[in-house]
Amino acid sequence: MTIAVLIIVFFALLALGVPIAFAIGISTLATMLVSVDTLPALTTVAQRMAGGLDSFSLLAIPLFILSGQLMGQGGIAKRLIDFAKCLVGMLPGGLAFVNVISCTLFGSISGSAVAATSAIGSFMMPTMVKDGYPREFSAALTATAATTGMLIPPSNILIVYAVASGGVSISALFVGGYLPGILIAIALMVVSAIYARRYNFPAGERVSFGEFASKTMAAVPSLLLIVIVIGGILGGVFTATEAGAIAVLYALLLATLVHGEVKLAHLPDILLKSTLTTAIVMLLIATSMAMSWILAFENIPAMVAEALLTLSNNPILILLIINIILLIVGAFLDMTPAVLIFTPIFLPVALELGMSPLHFGIMMVMNLSIGLCTPPVGTVLFVACAVGKTRIAEILRPLIPMFLAMFVALMLVTYIPGFSEWLPTYFGLVE
Amino acid sequence: MTHLLDKLLRILVASFIALMVVVVTWQVISRYLMSDPSPWTEEVARMLLIWVGLLGGVYAYREKAHLGIDLLPQKLGPVGRKRLSIFADLCCGLFAIAVLVVGGSALVQLTWELHQTTAVLGIPMALVYTVLPLSGLLTAWYSFVSIRDYAAVDGDGEGA
Numbered sequence: 296m297t298i299a300v301l302i303i304v305f306f307a308l309l310a311l312g313v314p315i316a317f318a319i320g321i322s323t324l325a326t327m328l329v330s331v332d333t334l335p336a337l338t339t340v341a342q343r344m345a346g347g348l349d350s351f352s353l354l355a356i357p358l359f360i361l362s363g364q365l366m367g368q369g370g371i372a373k374r375l376i377d378f379a380k381c382l383v384g385m386l387p388g389g390l391a392f393v394n395v396i397s398c399t400l401f402g403s404i405s406g407s408a409v410a411a412t413s414a415i416g417s418f419m420m421p422t423m424v425k426d427g428y429p430r431e432f433s434a435a436l437t438a439t440a441a442t443t444g445m446l447i448p449p450s451n452i453l454i455v456y457a458v459a460s461g462g463v464s465i466s467a468l469f470v471g472g473y474l475p476g477i478l479i480a481i482a483l484m485v486v487s488a489i490y491a492r493r494y495n496f497p498a499g500e501r502v503s504f505g506e507f508a509s510k511t512m513a514a515v516p517s518l519l520l521i522v523i524v525i526g527g528i529l530g531g532v533f534t535a536t537e538a539g540a541i542a543v544l545y546a547l548l549l550a551t552l553v554h555g556e557v558k559l560a561h562l563p564d565i566l567l568k569s570t571l572t573t574a575i576v577m578l579l580i581a582t583s584m585a586m587s588w589i590l591a592f593e594n595i596p597a598m599v600a601e602a603l604l605t606l607s608n609n610p611i612l613i614l615l616i617i618n619i620i621l622l623i624v625g626a627f628l629d630m631t632p633a634v635l636i637f638t639p640i641f642l643p644v645a646l647e648l649g650m651s652p653l654h655f656g657i658m659m660v661m662n663l664s665i666g667l668c669t670p671p672v673g674t675v676l677f678v679a680c681a682v683g684k685t686r687i688a689e690i691l692r693p694l695i696p697m698f699l700a701m702f703v704a705l706m707l708v709t710y711i712p713g714f715s716e717w718l719p720t721y722f723g724l725v726e
Numbered sequence: 727m728t729h730l731l732d733k734l735l736r737i738l739v740a741s742f743i744a745l746m747v748v749v750v751t752w753q754v755i756s757r758y759l760m761s762d763p764s765p766w767t768e769e770v771a772r773m774l775l776i777w778v779g780l781l782g783g784v785y786a787y788r789e790k791a792h793l794g795i796d797l798l799p800q801k802l803g804p805v806g807r808k809r810l811s812i813f814a815d816l817c818c819g820l821f822a823i824a825v826l827v828v829g830g831s832a833l834v835q836l837t838w839e840l841h842q843t844t845a846v847l848g849i850p851m852a853l854v855y856t857v858l859p860l861s862g863l864l865t866a867w868y869s870f871v872s873i874r875d876y877a878a879v880d881g882d883g884e885g886a
Contacts, residue, residue: 312799313814314792316783321821337829338836341858344825345833348779351768357743357778358750533754536771540750566740571791573743574782578792581779629793672795 297593301326301586315629316575319636320344320582323589340585347584348577351536352458352465357573358539359449362520363405364569365546368557371517372414375400378514381507384499388491390426392484393499394419394433395440399480402444403521406451407572408667408675411441416682426497432490434683435668435693438675439701440483442664445630446476446657449524449542452630452664454535455580456656459587459638463652465535466528467724471657471715475708479661482700489696516549529722576631583635591639600644610648614709617641618662625666629674633663650712653725657715661708665701668694728871732788735864739785742778746771769846773854780826780861787818788868812876819869826862830855 305322309315320340327336376397383392394415401411416437423433445452448469457465490496502510523545524538533541550557557565590596603613621641624633638659645655667675670687680687708714719725753767786792794814799807838852 308817309795310798311813312794312796312810313817314787314794316792317814317818317821318794320825321817324821324825334828334832337825338832339829340825341829341833341855345776345780345830345855345858348776349772350775351772354746354750354771354775357746357775361743361747532758537750537754540747540754543747544751563740566743567736570739570743570778570782571786571789573778574739574786575791575793577775577779578783578786581783627795671797674793 297326297329298595300329315632316578316582319586319632323586326589343585343588344581347581350458352454355454355536355539356451356576358543359406359451360572361569362542362546363407363410364565365550366404367410367414368550370556372401372418374514374517376418377510381502381510385501387498388487388496389499390423390428391436391487394436395480395483398440399443399447403447404517406444406449408441408444409678411444412437412675412678413682416679420683428496430683430685431690432693434679434685435690435697438668438679439697441675442667443476443479445660445664446472448472452634452660455631455634456638456660459635460642460652460656463656464724467653467719468656469528470722470724471653471719473718474714475657475661478704479701482704483697486696486700516553520545579631580635583632587635587639596640596643599640603644613648618709621659621662622665625663626669627672630663654712654715658709661705735785739778739782742774746774766846769844776854777857780857784861784864787865808876812873815869815872819866822862822865827859830858830862833858
C-alpha cells in the first residue's frame with residue numbers, strides 16, 4: 296500500500312516538472328506520513344538527508360568534478376583529439392574512431408559524460424560533418440561514446456555505488472571499470488566500421504612520425520593525470536578521495552603553469568561551476584538516501600528479492616530481468632538516484648545468485664549509462680543534439696545499432712564476471 | 727536584498743569547496759611528508775561536504791539547475807507552462823519549509839539536548855545540522871522570489 300503512495304506521488308511530481316531531487320524527497324515524506332507521525336517523519340527525512348551526505352567517500356565527487364572542470368577549461372579536448380587522430384585517423388571512417396577514442400580518453404580525465412559530449416562533440420561533430428559523415432550519425436556516436444566515461448575512472452557514479460552498496464572498495468570499482476568501458480568503446484567502433492564500409496566514409500591522412508611525436512607529447516601532460524590518480528590508488532599511496540585532491544592540484548598546476556590556459560581570475564568561476572555540478576548530485580544523493588531508507592523500512596528490498604526468486608531460480612533469467620528493469624529505469628531516471636534507490640533492492644538478489652558486489656556494480660552502472668542516451672530522459676542525448684544541431688527524432692535511427700552494440704557489451708559483462716573482476720583481482724584489490 | 731544574498735551564497739559555497747581541497751590535501755601531506763597523520767581532517771572534510779551539499783543545493787535551486795523532466799511543460803502553452811513552474815516552485819518551497827526548516831530545527835534541538843558531538847573535534851552535531859534549517863529558509867525565500875517573478879510575467883509574455 297505505502298509503496299503505491301511512493302510510486303504515484305513520485306511519478307506525478309516528476310511528470311509535472313518538479314525537480315527530481317525534490318520529487319524524491321516529497322514522495323519519501325508522503326510515504327513516511329502514512330505510517331509515522333508528522334514531526335518524527337519530518338525529522339527523520341531531514342536526518343537521513345544530512346546523514347546521507349556524511350561520507351568521506353562521497354567527498355571524492357566534488358574533487359573529481361573540480362579537477363575535471365580545471366582540465367576541461369583549456370584545450371585538452373583538442374589535444375586528445377589530435378592524439379587520437381595520429382592513432383586511428385588514417386583508417387577508413389577514421390574520424391568516427393577518433394571520436395570514440397577521444398571520448399574515452401576524455402572520460403578518463405573528466406568523468407562527466409555531459410562534459411565529454413560538449414567538449415569532444417563541439418570539435419568532432421563539425422569536422423565529421425565537413426568530411427561527409429551524416430550529422431545524425433556523428434551526434435549519436437558522440438553521445439554513446441561519451442558514456443564510456445561513466446565506467447572509466449575516475450567515475451563519480453562508481454563512487455556513488457560504492458556508498459550505496461555499503462563498502463565495495465572504490466579502488467576495485469575504478470580498476471574494474473576499465474575493461475567494460477573499453478568494451479563499450481570497441482563495440483561502438485565495430486558499429487562505426489560497419490557504417491564506414493557501407494557508406495564509404497573517408498580515411499584521414501597518415502601523419503608523419505614527427506607530427507605523431509609532437510601530438511603525443513602535447514597530450515602526455517593531460518594523460519599523466521590518469522597515471523597519477525590510478526597509480527596512486529593502485530600503489531596504496533592514497534585513497535580515492537585523496538586522489539581527488541591530488542588530481543585537483545595537478546590539474547591546477549597543469550592548467551595555470553604548463554598550459555597557461557587558466558588564469559587566477561578564472562578560479563572563482565571554475566569553483567562556482569564545480570559547486571553547481573556538485574550540488575545537483577549531492578541534493579539527489581541526500582533525498583535518494585532518504586528514499587532508500589524508507590524503502591528498507593517498508594521491507595521493499597526483501598519483497599522484491601522474494602518475488603524475483605520465486606519467479607525463477609535461473610540466474611541467467613533473473614539477471615536478464617534485472618537488466619531490463621534497469622534499462623527502463625535508466626530511460627526515465629537520472630543515474631545517481633537510480634543507483635542509490637535500486638542498489639539496495641537488487642544487490643541482495645545478485646548476491647543470492649552468487650554475483651560479487653563489484654561485478655553487480657559495474658553491470659548496473661554500465662546498464663544505466665545506456666539510459667543516459669535514451670529518450671525520453673537522456674541528458675547526454677540532449678546535449679549531443681544541441682551541440683550537433685540535430686533533433687532527437689533524427690538521431691534515433693543511427694542510435695539503434697549503437698544501442699544494440701552496447702547491449703551486447705552489457706550482456707558480456709553481465710554473464711562473464713572476468714570483465715569486471717579480472718583486473719581488480721590481478722592488482723590484489725579483491726580477494 | 728536578493729542580490730546581496732546571491733553573492734553571499736556564492737562566496738560561501740565556493741570557499742567551502744576550496745577549503746575542502748585544502749583539508750583533504752593536508753591529510754595526504756600530513757601523512758606522507760610529516761608522517762604524522764592529522765586526526766581532524768577527515769571529520770572536517772565530511773562536515774564541509776554536508777554544508778556544501780545542502781547550501782550548494784540552494785544555489786543550484788536559485789540557478790534553476792536541478793534536473794527535472796520538462797516533457798509536459800514543453801507540450802503546454804505559455805500559460806500552462808507558467809502554472810506548472812509555479813507549482814514546481816511551490817512544491818520545492820513547501821518541502822524546504824516542512825523537512826529542512828521544521829524537521830531540521832527539531833533535529834538541531836534534539837542533538838543539542840542530547841549533547842551529541844563529532845568524534846574527534848567534539849563539534850556539536852547541532853551546529854553541523856544548522857545547515858538544514860538555514861538552507862531550508864533560503865530555499866523557501868528563493869521559491870517565493872521565483873513564484874513572484876513568474877506571477878509578474880504575463881502568461882504569453884514569457885519566452886521558452
